[in-house]
Amino acid sequence: MARQKLLFVFGTRPETIKLWPVIHQAESQSEDFEVRLCFTGQHRQMAEPLLKLFGLEPDYDLEVMEQNQGLSRLTAKVLLQLDEVLATEEPDWLIVQGDTTTALAGAWAGFYRRVPVAHVEAGLRTKNVSSPFPEEMNRQVVARLASLHLAPTSLARQQLLAEGISPAKICVTGNTVIDALLYVKEKFLPSLDLARTFSQIDLSKKMLLITGHRRESFGQPFRNICWAIRDLLDEYPDLQAVYPVHLNPNVQQPVREILAPKGQKSNMHLLAPLDYVEFVALLSHCYLVLTDSGGIQEEAPSLGKPVLVMRDNTERPEGIQAGTAKLVGTDRLSIRSAVSELLDDPVAYERMAQAVNPYGDGQAAPRIVEALRQHGNGHNGEYSGICTVVGSVNHNNGGGQYENVSGGLSLFDVYRDRGHTTNSAPGHPAGSLR
Numbered sequence: 001m002a003r004q005k006l007l008f009v010f011g012t013r014p015e016t017i018k019l020w021p022v023i024h025q026a027e028s029q030s031e032d033f034e035v036r037l038c039f040t041g042q043h044r045q046m047a048e049p050l051l052k053l054f055g056l057e058p059d060y061d062l063e064v065m066e067q068n069q070g071l072s073r074l075t076a077k078v079l080l081q082l083d084e085v086l087a088t089e090e091p092d093w094l095i096v097q098g099d100t101t102t103a104l105a106g107a108w109a110g111f112y113r114r115v116p117v118a119h120v121e122a123g124l125r126t127k128n129v130s131s132p133f134p135e136e137m138n139r140q141v142v143a144r145l146a147s148l149h150l151a152p153t154s155l156a157r158q159q160l161l162a163e164g165i166s167p168a169k170i171c172v173t174g175n176t177v178i179d180a181l182l183y184v185k186e187k188f189l190p191s192l193d194l195a196r197t198f199s200q201i202d203l204s205k206k207m208l209l210i211t212g213h214r215r216e217s218f219g220q221p222f223r224n225i226c227w228a229i230r231d232l233l234d235e236y237p238d239l240q241a242v243y244p245v246h247l248n249p250n251v252q253q254p255v256r257e258i259l260a261p262k263g264q265k266s267n268m269h270l271l272a273p274l275d276y277v278e279f280v281a282l283l284s285h286c287y288l289v290l291t292d293s294g295g296i297q298e299e300a301p302s303l304g305k306p307v308l309v310m311r312d313n314t315e316r317p318e319g320i321q322a323g324t325a326k327l328v329g330t331d332r333l334s335i336r337s338a339v340s341e342l343l344d345d346p347v348a349y350e351r352m353a354q355a356v357n358p359y360g361d362g363q364a365a366p367r368i369v370e371a372l373r374q375h376g377n378g379h380n381g382e383y384s385g386i387c388t389v390v391g392s393v394n395h396n397n398g399g400g401q402y403e404n405v406s407g408g409l410s411l412f413d414v415y416r417d418r419g420h421t422t423n424s425a426p427g428h429p430a431g432s433l434r
């Protein structure tokens with residue numbers, strides 16, 4: 001096989017976390033792959049610490065972030081600049097992840113330059129283009145533009161097939177967030193002193209971990225969420241509510257207005273967005289999670305944490321089917337009563353607090369790189385037309401059902417091979433994560 005040039009395009013916090021394992025996997029096979037990184041900078045403060053943590057050094061930084069900019073402006077800036085990168089690099093594959101503006105514009109730019117696009121985390125659907133907005137449309141459009149669809153679960157595969165995508169172009173791989181989570185959990189958490197890192201929080205008390213940022217919830221729904229949290233803190237004075245607040249001004253404003261007065265009290269902790277390792281540490285420690293995040297819906301089940309999803313629908317129904325996640329919407333009373341039930345009823349809590357792993361087994365990245373290898377160099381017409389990386393995946397027990405990848409390395413192997421045998425990611429010594 002001719003050496004393939006892979007251009008990874010990413011720009012937000014979740015894309016950085018979820019593409020990191022694939023980038024390292026591809027870099028570890030430098031005889032077969034030449035890796036280029038284009039960071040769009042859609043997120044600045046929330047993604048830059050991750051670049052450092054994971055030892056990623058982008059070849060391009062498009063620096064597109066502006067305070068509270070509109071989606072059209074953001075999309076246009078990424079498209080225009082990326083076109084120049086593509087003209088310079090002429091990659092064999094352009095790789096995007098998920099459903100962000102960066103992913104959409106990345107896929108468009110690749111399509112216009114006739115560069116084959118590989119879509120990581122393909123096939124998630126709510127089938128409601130207003131929710132999540134604009135992510136559902138982004139995913140559907142990326143699916144039209146992509147040549148290779150890396151589906152995290154067999155449900156995602158089925159949804160792609162239902163849209164007429166050829167089975168030969170779909171590989172079921174598991175979700176790369178599980179690769180990242182398992183790695184961080186094993187390699188970083190043992191050396192993190194939680195009590196010292198979060199000295200302001202009483203860790204002996206039950207912790208409600210909160211995140212929220214969805215555009216369709218801006219305005220009154222977000223205010224409802226904040227009021228529900230206030231109600232709960234009044235009702236349960238011992239509860240510790242910990243909320244790393246997304247930097248979007250549409251989130252900051254209601255959170256500061258409604259919850260900051262509570263910040264004066266000892267049980268409401270409003271924090272800046274956390275480094276991934278710190279966030280995973282809190283996720284492992286907390287009692288339950290209240291969130292609208294996609295990635296956290298995938299991570300929490302692996303850690304046996306109940307997730308109450310503050311949305312009316314989800315493109316990740318596997319956690320709900322497995323019993324670890326529940327949709328609670330954005331209504332003040334529903335959120336309050338769902339959290340109360342889990343705080344008051346140990347049986348209801350235990351029912352949800354099962355460690356299941358419907359989203360992957362930590363080996364998604366090797367499968368994705370193997371799929372790229374099997375599908376060959378798109379430009380030279382070597383596309384093999386088959387995908388033999390993974391067979392079927394059982395949602396309820398993803399971990400045991402994925403096929404092994406011959407010759408594939410896990411993240412652990414990659415770091416071991418590079419001599420990183422201690423608790424550290426490349427370029428990032430253990431114990432000094434900042």
Ligand code: UD1
Pocket residue numbers: 012013014042043044045046047065066067068069071074099100101102134135213215247248249
């Ligand atoms: C974006 C994605 C969403 C993803 C989320 C992950 C789109 C349309 N949305 O939403 O799918 O779930 O990221 O968090 O792609 N900001 C900062 N610093 C940062 C990041 C954001 O100040 O590091 C502020 C800026 O004012 C920025 C605003 O947040 O304009 C919104 O950022 P944007 O990337 O457009 O949308 P998100 O809500 O972060």
Ligand code: UDP
Pocket residue numbers: 013014017177211213244272273274275276277279280292293294295296299
């Ligand atoms: N996360 C983090 N710090 C935080 C909050 C979340 O590192 O303060 C991680 C989280 O573990 C998950 C990812 O960010 O892997 C989810 O990102 P986000 O919720 O912003 O986006 P989504 O997944 O909804 O697209």
